[in-house]
Amino acid sequence: MSDLLERLRGRGWRLTSQRRVVAEVLDGDHVHLTADEVHARAVARLPEISRATVYNTLGELVSLGEVLEVATDGRAKRYDPNAHHAHQHLVCSGCGAIRDVRPEGDPVAALPSTERFGFTVTGAEITYRGLCPDCTNA
Amino acid sequence: MSDLLERLRGRGWRLTSQRRVVAEVLDGDHVHLTADEVHARAVARLPEISRATVYNTLGELVSLGEVLEVATDGRAKRYDPNAHHAHQHLVCSGCGAIRDVRPEGDPVAALPSTERFGFTVTGAEITYRGLCPDCTNA
């Protein structure tokens, strides 16, 4: 993730303390925070950071392809820094826990051309639903 | 869709004009309206119908399994009356148009047990992304 700040500077980003903090907060595996959660954790390190800046920075990271936006429930979007490894999501219907998973094969290939209605298909997002071990036993 | 009203009455629903209008608005194929769109069309037929009733009725139809809730963008949920035919969604990144599609095979089967992390997997939702014919040529 420290490469990230370098990559961004190479793209002409101004490297502000706010952006650095947002990038730090998003570091790690299986991280799927909402914008508000990102803001809360950013505030812990940089108390004056505003919600608007968190939204702006997240939006920029998404446009640059460094972070994925995930909408697993109808509520707040979540931000997934694992953008450089193709993956899908497995969501617990009980507690909302999210895991990154990798299905076999190319999901797009499963859509026959007769089901494409003239669209140029570029990708597919899959949300697997189920119960996590804790919720299965509860 | 007229069966729907019968089915619902069989389940103890009070058959009000408001519920009838919401059910009528949701009739058809490839219908993916937001709650506000449903409300707007319902108002055209029954001017006094309130937003709260539209939300209540949509929520009830979803609980009863008669309508699916779809979140293809991070914005408003959409309501899909095509709940009795398993299908997935193909969304145009240009204009937001949505088509119901049926991929080949069982999407859940593509997730190996080593990628299930102890979850009991019950289903999968797929959103295919692409450009519709109009947006491809624009």
Add this chain to the structure above:
DNA sequence: ATCCTAACTTGGACTTTGTCTAAGTCAATA
């Protein structure tokens, strides 16, 4: 080292989407 300036950040108002509640209305049964 310091200055300049466009880029960035801020706080707050505003919008969109959805939920909740108290009071009024009505469908279905008797």
Add this chain to the structure above:
DNA sequence: TATTGACTTAGACAAAGTCCAAGTTAGGAT
């Protein structure tokens, strides 16, 4: 046709996100 609990209503409220004018600052220019 009377009754009653389920349904509906308007509007307040809440959550998530956007927008803007004014203030601040990173980083190149001097």
